[in-house]
Amino acid sequence: MQIIAMVTMLLDHIGLIWFPKDETWRIIGRLAMPLYAYALVIGYFRTKNLNQYLWRMTAIAALSQIPYSLAFGTWEINTVGTLLACLVSLKLLDQLRSSPALQVSLGAFLLLLLEVIPCSYGAYLLILVLIYRYVPKHGMAPAHLLLNIFYLFYMGWSIQMFSVVATLLLVYSPSMLQAADTIKIPRSLWRSFYPLHLAIIAALQYVILAGK
Secondary structure (H helix, E strand, C coil): CHHHHHHHHHHHHHHHHHHHCCCHHHHCCHHHHHHHHHHHHHHHEEECCCCHHHHHHHHHCCCCCHHHHHHHHHCCCCHHHHHHHHHHHHHHHCCCCCCCCHHHHHHHHHHHHHHHCCCCHHHHHHHHHHHHHHHHHHHHHHHHHHHHHHHHHHHCCHHHHHHHHHHHHHCCHHHHHHHHCCCCCCCCHHHHHHHHHHHHHHHHHHHHHCCC
């Protein structure tokens, strides 16, 4: 799953920067974010040290921000930064397990916060993480589809409809994703890939623009 997430994210960003009129790159890239969101939830349950996990995500988000801004020409919080907010949200919501009313209130506040603060994917990403966290497996794909339909009308995100394919694979064909895991990815590469590939894209952008 890791190699698929990394490759599809790279293709998505290449398409966004250099081939904006060819939607094929972006369609393939729709697999990446749900896979990273699902990996975040799995990591949340499996980590032996949540605080260390939070600090590691904070470091990756911080290292990624300038390359992200240079590559895409925006100062919104990068996607890892949004995933970090999702991870903090999972921790806070689980601390309120004994009070469903407070959980719902906090969840609504966090969703609003991610809509107010400019960040990659905003509340959409948190909702998807919550789907992977709380919805039973057989309901994940329908819930993701409903989320996409809502954002189709709310934000006009038509291409995002293809992202439900990732959830379908996670639920109904996990063996296909697991087969890709035969390619062992070093932890250092998995953790550094986001800021590293953004830095390379930003540098290439600078060289290309400087040469014109």
